[in-house]
Amino acid sequence: MEHDNTGGTHLLDYETELDRERKHLGSIREHIERQIQASGADIKLTDDFTELALNVLRTKEVEQLRKSRVRPYFAKLDFLEKDQPYPEQAYIGRFGLYERSTMEPLVLDWRSPMANLYYEHSFTDVPVEVKRGSSLRFDVDRKRQFEMENNEIERFFDMTAASGTNRLLLERLQQRGEQKLRDIVETIQAEQNAVLRADARQALIVQGAAGSGKTTIALHRLAFLAYSYRDRGTFDNFLIIAPNRLFIDYISDVLPDLGIEGVVQTTWEDCLIPFIPLPKKYRFTDTSAKTALFLEHGSSGKAGLPHKPETILQASRLRGSMAMKKLLDDFIDKRVGQMVPELDLVLSKAHRMQHREIQRKFHTDFRHYPYMQRRKRLLTVLKQWKEDCLKEAVQTLESRIKQGEYAATERRVAEVREQYRRKFEEYCEKVKGVEIASFYRNIVSKPANIAKLIQYAGADFAHYDAERIAAYFADRKETHPYELEWEDIASAFYLSYRFYGLGKTKSYSHIIVDEAQDFAPFQMFALRLLSSGGSMTILGDLAQSIYPYRGLTNWDDLREGVFETAVSIERLKKSYRSTVEIMTAANRVLRHWDNPHITPAEPVLRHGDEPKTERFASEDEAMRAVAALAERLAHGGMPNIAVIDKTVAHCKSVHKKLTGLGADARLIAGKDTRYEGGMSVVPIYLSKGMEFDAVIVLNPSAAVYDSSRPEDVKLLYVAMTRALHRLYVYHWDELSGLFDSL
Structure with missing residues (x-):
């Protein structure tokens, strides 16, 4: 940090100050080049173990220096420590830079304690924790934010207590969407900063409104933990649980940009299934058929099913309750007692x-x-x-x-x-052994055991039909002898954990679970068994819990029995993705769902066009309008467009018609592993967590979206909140009553 005895530079002419900042940037870049040469010269061929370890560190240092070349820092602070005579300055960047000879910091790492001065809303009496339980206090005179183009400072914005305007944030929010999620270290807001720096020794649940930056903050949290505990070696292996492979590709660029490597990124099922010792002929089904059953309007009366959808739903939700663990424990203890x-x-x-x-x-x-x-x-x-x-x-x-x-x-x-x-x-x-699949199926196919499970589950499950649920399991055992369902994974994994353990697998230092509202308590408990001391960050939005057969409607369901230590809940209410007009419309739809645990998102002050609703004489006419609109938007600088419908089947039909009209559209149907940008046709449930320049919600009719069904309310809410700048509702049938206030 450098002392500034001039009393600040806010009176200087802007152009003079800009020239001064550009010269400073040049000096920092010269320093980086010298450091790269010096660190590179230290890397030498050797067989010595210690030198090899040092070479790894030097190589990593050189890589970070190279990443810092273009944009060594993004902000500058003018501040004064309490009871100290001289004001100071500090630059903040993605990585810290030091003068080797004196270890004097030239640029502070954004994860350092002092960087809190930049991220906190307050300008006066700001605490900075220097060690656990001990803080220093500072007054901030000015926060300067830099915009760089073509490797040069193009302009800067100054924030003071008087101005309070975060110009850089507004600039970023106005930008068009990208094919991949990007880091936000320059624009992290105070409530987001509190989440990413929260105590890692316990589980943290983050209820975040649509567009609040949950996913991005979770990834930044990993970077913060790796930095904060780098000297202790306690946070060195991480796991990210994403909703699907497409989402993993969407977030893939963030961690490398933050300098974090070796993070396991996978889905819940791909993480747990390898631990389950089943014969090769066994397989777990995916959730596509069940999702189609329950997300299509009128599925409760779908003909041709051997079991009522209500029975299938009850069987699914029971398997996700912590009562399932209690029932399995009974039979595990009994089998263990009989083993010898x-x-x-x-x-x-x-x-x-x-x-x-x-x-x-x-x-x-x-x-x-x-x-x-x-x-x-x-x-x-x-x-x-x-x-x-x-x-x-x-x-x-x-x-x-x-x-x-x-x-x-x-x-x-x-x-x-x-x-x-x-x-x-x-x-x-x-001396008895155990075969996981048959052991499990013998438990759940007996009515007496299901009755016991319902009793364990409590009053909310008391109306469940034990006979029909047991018959459902028995029928699947008979008709699909080598096939288990997605909802069986948690039980099979838990049995494997108790009987076989985790082998040589090392517990993860910290686990991130995104879209966590779609997981039941027992499924979250299964993941917790892979964590070290229950250190997890669980992120989701109850307003986006769209699956009636699984998931959560209250975060308190994770407090009982899932974690051994206390669980804290933080809330991110502000939405940074969509304009005020789009979020206001989405909140009006969400009000049709009466849930006391839901707080409407608060959009930041970024205005745009009102959502546009248009009716067409036929589906073919609507398709032609969609193709034409997509072309206009792309030429207008909004290339990433989503055409969103309710089901995969509908999306396949829409995609075929659009491509028949010559539109360059891509279908996202569930097996995709890469997001290519451009125009996408996507079912609502696969669009969660993603964002697009513009969204076209297709034919949300009264026949398809029932205003009395919570799932339909939440589906439309998800669809609408994918839009960054423009939202269109194109229909040819009568609109759903969910749009009555638009």
Whole structure:
């Protein structure tokens, strides 16, 4: 930091100040080039282990320096520490820069404690934690934000307590959408900053409104944790759970930009299924059929199903409750108690191990191991005991043969060996193992067990039909003998965890779960078993919990039994994605869902066009209008456009018609792994978490969206809040009553 005894520079002419800042930028870049050369020269070929480790650090330092070349910093602070005589200045960038000889900071890392002065709303008496429980206080005179183009400072914006306007944020919000999510280190807001710097020693739930930056803040939180705990080595492996592979591609550029590497990014099912020891012929179904069943209007009366949709829904929601864990624990404990028979292992009259001794080995000596590992260790110990006994028996037998007590020799020894082998194998067969799929299916296909599960689940599940739910599981066991459902993953994983453990897998330092409102408590508990001390950040929006057969309507459901430590809940209410006009329209739709746990999003002061509703004489006429609109928007600087419909089937039909009209449209249907930008035709549920320059909601008719169904309310809310700048509603049938206030 550099001292400024001039009392500030706010009286200087803007152009003079701009020239001064450009010269400073040049000096910092010269410093970076010198550092790159010096650090690169230190990297040498060696076989020494210590030097190899240092080479890794030097290589990483050079890489960060190279990333800092173009934009070494994005802001500058003028501040004064309380009770100190001189004001100071500090530049803030993505990575810290130091003068090697003096270790004097030239640029502060955005994750450093002092950077809080930039991110906090307040300008006076701002606390900065220098160590846990100890803070210094500062007054900030000015926050300067830089806009750079073509590697040069183009302009700067000054924020003071008097002005309070975050010009850089407004500039960013006006920009068009990109194909990939980008980092926001320059424009992190105070409420977002509080979330990303929250205590990592417990689970954090973030209820974030649509467009509040939940996902981006979660990724920045990983960068913050890696930086803050870099000297302790406690936060060095991370896991991100994303809703689908397409979303992983969408966020893929953020972590490298922040300098974070080696983060595992996967989906919930892809993370857990590898831990489940099932035969190769088994498979887990995806959720596409069930999603189509429950998200299509009128599915409750769909004909041709062997079971009522209400029964399928109840079976799904029960498997997501923590009552499922309690039921499985009952049967696990029962099976473990039966694993070792109450029988002595008798090889001969001379060699007997009493069952109490065997039980002690299994339940006490090996108690720290998962049950199937205990079984394996027990059988290994018993086998060694058998070999020792056999050796002793053979020696005794051979001694007697030499003394003339037995006429036979080799034949008698072989008989003893066979006797010990047979007795041992007969006993081993009685030491029960477990096959996960059959063990689980035998539990859930019995009405008495489902009745017990409903009892464990509590009053909210009391009306569930145990007979029909058990019949559903029994029927699937019969008709799909090698197929388990997506909702079975948590149970199968938990059984695998209890019986087999996690093998050599290292617990994750921190786990990020995005779109968490779509996971049930037991599914979240399964993930928690992979975390180190329950350190997790769980992000979602209850207003976007669109699946009736799974998910949450209240975050408090995760407080009971899921985590061993306290759980904190933070709320991000401000929406930065959509204009005020778009968010106001979306909030009017959301009001049709009566949920006391939902708080409407608060759009920031960025205005745009009112959402436009237009009716056409036919679907073909609407398709021609969509194609023409997309072309106009693309030529007007809005290339990333989403045509959103309710189901995959409808989207396939729309895509076919649009491409038939010559439109360059891409269909997103569920198996996609890359987002290419441009014009996309996408079902609502796959658009969650994404954003587009413009959104065209297609034919949200009264026949398709029932204003009395919470799922339909939330689906339209999700669709509308994908739009950054423009929202269109094109229809040819009568509009849903959900639009009655537009």
